[in-house]
Amino acid sequence: MSLITLANVNVRLGGRTVLEDVSLALEPGEIVTIVGPNGSGKSTLLRTIIGAIKPSDGMVLRQKGLKIGYVPQKLHIDPTLPLTVRRFLSLPKRVSDDDAHTALHDAGAGHLCHHQMTDLSGGQFQRVLLARALLSNPDLLILDEATQGLDQPGSADFYTQIEAVRRDKGCAILMVSHELHVVMAASDRVICLNGHVCCHGTPEHVASAPEYRALFGNGTHGALALYRHEHSHEHCDHDHDHAPQIGAHTDEEQSA
Amino acid sequence: MSLLDDFMVRAILAGLGLVIAAAPLGCFVVWRRMAYFGDATAHAAILGVALALAFNVSIFAGVLVVALIMALAVSSLNGRGFAMDTLLGVMAHSSLAFGLVAVSFVHGVRVDLMAYLFGDILAVGRSDLAVIWVGAALVSGLLYWRWSALLTATLNPDLAMASGVSPKREQLILSLALALVVAVAIKVVGTLLIAAMLLIPAAAARPFARTPERMAVIAMVIGGIAIFGGIEGAFAFDTPTGPTIVCVAALLFTLANLVRVLRGQSAR
Numbered sequence: 034m035s036l037i038t039l040a041n042v043n044v045r046l047g048g049r050t051v052l053e054d055v056s057l058a059l060e061p062g063e064i065v066t067i068v069g070p071n072g073s074g075k076s077t078l079l080r081t082i083i084g085a086i087k088p089s090d091g092m093v094l095r096q097k098g099l100k101i102g103y104v105p106q107k108l109h110i111d112p113t114l115p116l117t118v119r120r121f122l123s124l125p126k127r128v129s130d131d132d133a134h135t136a137l138h139d140a141g142a143g144h145l146c147h148h149q150m151t152d153l154s155g156g157q158f159q160r161v162l163l164a165r166a167l168l169s170n171p172d173l174l175i176l177d178e179a180t181q182g183l184d185q186p187g188s189a190d191f192y193t194q195i196e197a198v199r200r201d202k203g204c205a206i207l208m209v210s211h212e213l214h215v216v217m218a219a220s221d222r223v224i225c226l227n228g229h230v231c232c233h234g235t236p237e238h239v240a241s242a243p244e245y246r247a248l249f250g251n252g253t254h255g256a257l258a259l260y261r262h263e264h265s266h267e268h269c270d271h272d273h274d275h276a277p278q279i280g281a282h283t284d285e286e287q288s289a
Numbered sequence: 290m291s292l293l294d295d296f297m298v299r300a301i302l303a304g305l306g307l308v309i310a311a312a313p314l315g316c317f318v319v320w321r322r323m324a325y326f327g328d329a330t331a332h333a334a335i336l337g338v339a340l341a342l343a344f345n346v347s348i349f350a351g352v353l354v355v356a357l358i359m360a361l362a363v364s365s366l367n368g369r370g371f372a373m374d375t376l377l378g379v380m381a382h383s384s385l386a387f388g389l390v391a392v393s394f395v396h397g398v399r400v401d402l403m404a405y406l407f408g409d410i411l412a413v414g415r416s417d418l419a420v421i422w423v424g425a426a427l428v429s430g431l432l433y434w435r436w437s438a439l440l441t442a443t444l445n446p447d448l449a450m451a452s453g454v455s456p457k458r459e460q461l462i463l464s465l466a467l468a469l470v471v472a473v474a475i476k477v478v479g480t481l482l483i484a485a486m487l488l489i490p491a492a493a494a495r496p497f498a499r500t501p502e503r504m505a506v507i508a509m510v511i512g513g514i515a516i517f518g519g520i521e522g523a524f525a526f527d528t529p530t531g532p533t534i535v536c537v538a539a540l541l542f543t544l545a546n547l548v549r550v551l552r553g554q555s556a557r
Contacts, residue, residue, distance in 0.1 A: 085450040103451030110444065114320045115498040125441040125454050149499065169452070 035060055036099055036173050036205055037082055042091035044077055051077045053229045055091075059173065064199055064206045066236075069226035075209040076106060078226060079177050082207070099173060102166030102204070104159070106177040116150045118142075122165050132168060139201070140164035141194050155182045159191060167198065174198070176208045293418070296411055297520065303413040303477050304516030304534065306421040307486065310428035310470050312508035315491035316501065317432075317463055320443050325374055326363065327467060327487045329381035331480040333359035334471050336388030338405050342395045348405075349420060353472035359384060360464035407531045408479030410520065417476055424473035428466045435462050440501055478531045485535045490515065493542035496549035511541050 035058040044052040051074045059065060067075050080086045081093060083103055110116060122133045137143045142160035145153065153161060159179050166174055176195070180188030199206055208220075224233040293299055318327050334352045341351025359380060366376055392402060413421075432439070442449040442459035449456050474483045490512035491504070498504035519534025526533075 080447060080450075083447065083451045085447050101451055103448060105445060105447050108445050108448065111320055111322065113492075113495055114443070115495065115500055115504050116444075117499055120500045120502075121444075123437075124444065125437040125449070125452055127437070175451070 034096065035094075036096050038092075038094040039082070040092045040094070042081060042088045042093060044074070044081055044086060045089045046077065046086075051228065052081070052088075055226075055230055057224060057230065057233070059205055059207060061172065062199070062203050062205055063221040064195075065208070065222045065224060066220040067207070067209045067224045067226050069231075073227045075226055076177055079175055079207070079209060083175060096172070100169050100171045102169055102171030102174045104162045104166050104174070104176040104179050106179075106181060106209075108158070108162060110150050112151050118145050118148050118150060118153075118161050121150055121161065122168060124165075126169075128168055133164075136164040136167045137161070139167055139198060141190075156187045156191065159183065160194070163191075163194070163198070167202070170202070171204050173205045173207060176206070178209050180210075293415060296413075297524070299413050299415070299418055300410045300520050300530070301517060303410055303418055303421050304520065305513055306418070306425040307470075307474050307477050308490070308509055308512035308516055310425040310432075310466075311474065311483075311486050312490050312494075312512045313432050313505040314428060314463075314466055314470055315487035315489075316494070316505050316508055317439060317443060318467075318487050319491045319495070320501075321463075323463075324484070324488055325377040325381070326360075327471075327484040329363060329377040329384070330356045330359050330467050330471050331483040332381040333384040333388070334475050334480045334483075335402070335405060336384045336391060337472075338402075338475070339388045339391035339395065343391065348475070349472050352475050353468055355384075356468035356471045357465065360468050361461075364460050364464055404479070405475055406479050406481050407529065408475065408477050408482065410477045410530050410534070413477065421473050421477065424469055428469050428473075431462060431466050435459065436502075439463065478534065482531045482535050485538065486512065486515075489535065489538040489542050493538070493545040496545050496552075511545075512538070515541060 038058045040056055042052055042055045043050065055078065067078065069075050077086060081088055083101055084093075118137070119130075119133060122128055122136065128136075134143065134146070137146060137160075140160045140163040142157060142164055145157055145161060148157075150158070150161070163176075163179070174195075179195075180191050183191060195206060195208070198204070220236050222233060223236050225231040293302075315327075318324060333355050337352035337355030338348055339351075340355060341348045344351070363373075363376060363380060371379075389402070438449070438454045439459050439462065441452060441454050442456040446456035449459070470487070471480070471483055474486070478486055490508040493511045494504045494507035497507050515534050515538035518537040520530060522528065522537060523530040523533040
């Protein structure tokens with residue numbers, strides 16, 4: 034059954050409709066990437082999924098007991114707050130040293146344990162955020178533009194790490210990228226969002242233009258694939274069923 | 290005869306009680322950049338004093354209620370068209386003004402407002418001491434209980450949300466704790482100096498701390514030194530006690546930052 038199902042979700046923020054009639058379902062173990070231009074509602078969609086925003090219309094159904102690991106887009110830590118990486122991992126629940134070291138190792142940040150959070154570089158910071166998200170043994174890992182501010186080898190490394198995490202832990206992964214041309218080759222599905230779901234399907238399906246596909250796939254450790262999707266509003270053929278799967282064991286969260 | 294008969298001992302115990310609650314709470318005020326929030330709540334307390342006198346209820350209750358309403362109003366109005374600092378400025382000054390006007394309507398009572406603005410720690414009696422320590426125990430208990438959740442919510446609201454912590458609830462808990470501290474502290478250091486005792490020890494502790502917990506503990510120690518030094522200093526130099534305490538805290542803050550500069554850490 035689906036981990037998360039969104040059925041005809043509308044979100045209005047400050048009088049503006051940010052998301053319109055968005056329906057999607059996430060299955061266990063799959064990697065789904067959301068792409069779309071700036072302001073297309075990608076972060077809003079993620080925040081709706083984690084429950085930080087209530088939809089103004091429609092339903093968000095979560096599998097009962099679903100554990101979500103969330104890697105935010107950007108985390109500003111106020112310099113007045115002293116915080117070591119180790120202490121950060123114990124928020125909000127205390128974790129054992131063994132678990133902390135395992136998570137840091139899995140995220141490729143094993144050597145950073147005793148650093149101050151404010152002293153980390155962008156790439157180190159994202160790895161620590163990933164480690165923290167892994168600590169809860171999530172069924173679903175959500176990454177909001179996790180590679181923003183990283184250079185290309187940096188983000189390629191990071192994506193390789195993500196793939197390794199999925200391989201080892203088997204958790205589903207939902208990622209956002211605002212870079213239309215950078216999508217993981219390992220994505221099982223790509224959802225193209227522009228206020229509404231424009232198009233979704235396999236990366237190959239979404240990147241239907243073969244002349245562009247010839248350019249990608251092989252470079253940068255094979256972790257990055259490039260694809261180009263013209264934003265005409267002619268919708269692609271959908272090869273996934275939009276109908277929400279409503280199971281018996283779902284938590285229901287319905288907006289007014 | 291007991292130790293508590295000595296007004297100096299009572300004053301120091303009252304101050305230490307305040308510090309135990311105010312220092313860790315002050316850390317959150319610093320981390321969340323809520324410095325003006327403490328200020329505004331403290332100003333609102335004067336309105337509470339006036340209302341308490343008018344309705345003939347205890348000052349503690351009046352201040353607690355008004356400070357709480359103020360805190361709730363600010364946290365619910367936040368993000369609805371006004372920037373936080375504007376909102377706090379408007380509410381702080383208007384509640385202080387309304388409080389002063391309201392006091393003038395209270396007939397037959399001669400109110401020494403100076404006592405509430407600056408407090409009089411040397412006049413603390415046994416029952417005040419009990420109120421302060423019960424209040425301090427409540428606040429520090431509340432902070433200890435919610436510590437991790439508060440810290441997570443302070444770090445990032447979305448991160449908190451994803452790990453099952455409601456940022457709104459934690460904000461509410463902080464507001465409650467702040468209102469309690471103000472209500473407890475109004476007698477000891479007065480409204481104008483509460484914000485100082487919240488902020489300065491926490492800010493002075495920052496250069497020495499590597500974890501949030503250590504910062505809270507160091508802030509308590511610094512606050513304690515300020516109380517002790519301030520009371521002794523006021524006695525020695527015949528100066529007003531509340532302001533002397535804050536002066537000592539400010540000197541400690543300066544010293545702490547000098548140490549940091551000498552250690553060669555980057556200025557932040």
